[in-house]
Amino acid sequence: MRGLQTNRHSCFHHLLLLFLILLRSGRCFAIVCYHCDSIALPECSQTLGEVGVLPYKECPTQLTCAMSIVxxxxxxxxxxxxxxxGATYSKTCSSNLCNAGVYPPGRLKCHHCAGQECVAAPxxxxxxxRYHLEEDQCYTDVISSLEAYRGCASEQNHTLSTAAKLCDINGCNDEQGAWTQVCATCDSAIGRGCKIDLFQVNTGRCNVSLYEECQQDVLxxxxxxxxxxxxxxxxxxxxxxxTKMQTDLESYVDKLEKCNTSDHCNAGCITQQKCFTCNSVDQELCRTNITAIANSTCSSAEASSCFSCExxxxxxxxxxxxxxxxxxxxxxxxxxxxxGCNxxxxxxxxxxxxxQAGAGCANWESPGEIYIEECAEPAAPCVVVSYNNGTTARGCQKSDFSCASANVASCLPCEGSFCNKGSFPEERLWCHQCRGVQDCEEISRGQTAMPCxxxxxxxxxxxxxxxxxFDVNSKEIVRGxxxxxxxxxxxxxxxxxxGSCRTCHSQACNNSPGRELRAGYKLEAKALSLLQGKSSAISKYSNVGHGIWLLLSASYLST
Incomplete structure (x- = not known):
């Protein structure tokens, strides 16, 4: 009886051991893995490795966990x-819940929110x-001071406005969405103190202090x-x-100094002006050689410019x-x-x-109808221009008269008053150019010579x-x-x-007297007249002889 009980007890232990072995053997072939996809559960892609966020599953017949991006x-x-x-990324691992954390590791991270609480910095x-794209971006889209959106551009859960701000660094969409900006406001044309504070000039940080404040809401x-x-x-x-700019400044928007770094950021002092200060009545160099005089710093806080007057x-x-x-x-x-701008x-x-002035404007031999032009712009260059059509002009350089003007053949700008004198252009051949007028008969020096x-x-x-x-048709002298x-x-x-079409190659060389050019024609005309006279006489004698021959013939026939 005792032997039977001993055998039963031994058998029970064997069965229990076998069960434990089988149980342990079964656990050796099982692993626990996170189990999800980002379509059904956004947190599947957006987890940072937090515990208890993602569902998991026991894999009874598997030895590995996996992650993939498809x-x-x-x-x-x-x-x-x-x-x-078709996976762009995939990874396997062999320990329980090993497929956790951000995947792939370099995945872009952005702040996500919507509504009024999204306006403040997260x-x-x-x-x-949620969706993995290699070139994804974070966005912040502030609609008003009560509504804003942040997230990833790839999620396409919000239609971005034109004011949306995009970036591509982890957590970069964390800026404040709306704030009130405070600026200094003043106008030196209305009151003093808007330019500079002389008490702060040498302190290293100079700000004006006589100003009011204006505010504007900024998104x-x-x-x-x-x-x-x-x-x-x-x-x-x-x-x-x-937002409160004076209307007369709207045309100068591109010349404004702008800032938005902090409140009152536009209160900095202007640079203290330096000017030449002199009078030619007491100091002749003020007119003749201003560079020999040193400029000086203006002592007045209201002196933001320099002047020069005549x-x-x-x-x-x-x-x-x-x-x-x-x-x-x-x-x-x-x-x-x-x-020293003055x-x-x-x-x-x-x-x-x-x-208008004739050849004298170009050759400067006998200049007439030449005027003095006072240039509108200080220190404007004087210019002499020769155009493709042979016209030469002189004057002050301006927007519609310069070396950059159309059809310019040659141009010479110069600095200083009355510097645009002398013949021009020198490298071009000069010829007398006239037809039929009295001045074309007898040429005086420089009278009609101009660049070709x-x-x-x-x-x-x-x-x-x-x-x-000499034009035999119009009976005129022609030069050109x-x-x-x-x-x-x-x-x-x-x-x-x-031979009567004369050419030459030196400056103003076509200056032969008109009588000389006419002489050949007159000589030929006289010779032609004599020739025509002789021809007429011969014709007359021929007619007389013919008459005598007829009379003799008639007399002979009558006999």
Whole structure:
């Protein structure tokens, strides 16, 4: 009986051991893995490895867990059950819940929120994007001070406005969505103290203190349109908010100094102006050589510009600030481009055109109808221009008259008053150019000599020449340039013979006296007249002889 009980007890132990072995053997072939996809559960891709967020599953017949990215969808699960066909990324591991954490590790992380609480800068950690794209971006889209959206562009759960701000660094969409900006506002044309505070000039950080405040609500993405500004032009300085800008400043928007870094960021002092300060009545160098005088810092806080004025007695005054009001002043300019900007002189240039003044405007031999032009811009260059059609003009350089103008053959700018004198262009052949007028009969030095026009497609190696001839049709003396094809053909066809179309190659060489050009024609005309007279006489004698022969013939026949 006791033996039977012993056998039963031994058998029970064997069965229990076998069960434990089988049980332990079964556990050796099982593993626990996270099991999800980001379509059904966004947290499947957006987890940062938090415990208790993702569902898990026991894989009784698997030894591995897996993660994969297929068509931007994140999958986690048992090794054989996780799709990997067409996967851009896939990974397996062999420990319980090993398929956790951000995958792939470099996945972009962005802040996610919507609504009014999204306007403030987010305090939570950024989360990975739900869908994985290699070139994904974070966005912040602030609609108003009560509505904003943040997230990943790939999620397409919000239609972005034109003001949305995009970025591609982890957690980069964390900026404040809306705030109130405070700016300094003042206008030196209305009150003092808007330019500089002399008590702070040498402190290293100079701000004006006499100003009021303006405020404007700013949304993220509007910084370029909403800003504090300061504007400086000559003797005027203006500060304020961009949304409350004076209408007369709207045309100067591109010249505003803008900022949005902090409140009152536009309150900085302007640079203290430096000007030449002198009067040619007391100091002749003020007119003749201003560079020999040193400029000085303006002592007045309101002096933001420099001036230079010319008086009716030709004296020059230069100084700080706006020009003085004096009835004896004939012209002034004000500047603020930099230290000593009032060093520019008032320029005067010769003004003429060969179309009105004749050849003298070009050859400068006997200039007539030449005027003096006072340049509108201080220190403007004087210019002499030769156009393709042969016209020469002189004057002050301006927008519609410069070396950059159309159809310019050659051009010479120069600095200083009355510098645009002398013959021009020197490298072009000069010829007398006239037809039929009395001045064309007898040429005086420089009377009608002008540069030959530059013809289109003129060969560079063509030797230029002057020509002159007597036109047998119009009975006129003609002079000009051989480079004028029509005139050259007329010279060959209308002169009395080939040698009468004279050409030469030196400056103003076609100056033969008119009587000399006519002489050949007159000589030929006289010879032709004599020839015609002889021909007429011979014809007369021939007719008389013919009559006598007829009489003799009649007499012979009658006998």
């Amino acid at each position: 068509d931007s969808i994140t999958y986690r699960g048992c090794g054989a059950e996780t799709p990997i066909t 305090a939570a950690k950024p989360k990975p994007c 993220l993405g509007e910084q370029e349109d909403k800003y504090c500004f300061s504007f400086r032009r000559l003797s005027r300085v203006v500060r304020g908010c961009s 008086y009716s007695n030709w004296s020059i005054q230069r100084g700080c600030g706006a020009p003085p009001a004096n009835p004896q002043i004939t012209k002034c300019y004000e500047c603020d481009e930099g230290a 060093s520019k002189d008032f320029t005067r240039c010769y003004q003429c055109s060969t179309d 026009p530059l013809r289109a497609n003129e060969p560079e190696d063509q030797e230029l020449a002057c020509l002159e001839y 340039c051989r480079s004028d094809p029509e005139l050259y053909y007329e010279c060959l066809l209308r002169s009395n013979h080939l």
